[in-house]
Amino acid sequence: MGEIRASDVVYAACDALVAGLDAPGLRILAACTRAEADYDVQDLLPAALAELGLTFYPIAGKAGQEAAARALARHMLAASSRLVSSLSGFTSATDTSCL
Known part of the structure; x- marks a missing residue:
């Protein structure tokens, strides 16, 4: 394959x-x-x-390469979105202005 x-x-x-x-x-x-x-x-x-x-998608085809690039970009964007959400939750949990 x-x-x-x-x-x-x-x-x-x-x-x-x-x-x-x-x-x-x-x-x-x-x-x-x-x-x-x-x-x-x-x-x-x-x-x-x-x-x-x-x-x-055939292994050497341009359409397959483009589909792979789109899938990778979606994955990276989803991961960065989760990271930003995690960090915003972390910063609000450590916010000391309420103390």
Whole structure:
């Protein structure tokens, strides 16, 4: 597959089923043996993702790189927002002007 082993994709499909996601392609993907995974995952993954309403981005494609950059930016913004909220709670808890 590229960045991730095919068997890890199969394990992720199993985890998704356990978590409550369900689609025929996801079940087929989760049923792959280790021996089958290296050969079948690349063909099965795009259909399984599509059935779940997700988009498959080829590893070297520009659209995938842009989607990854957007996801990373959202993650970083959410983390910084949580940090600011935590710090504002901390400063108000240590404010001594009320003493």
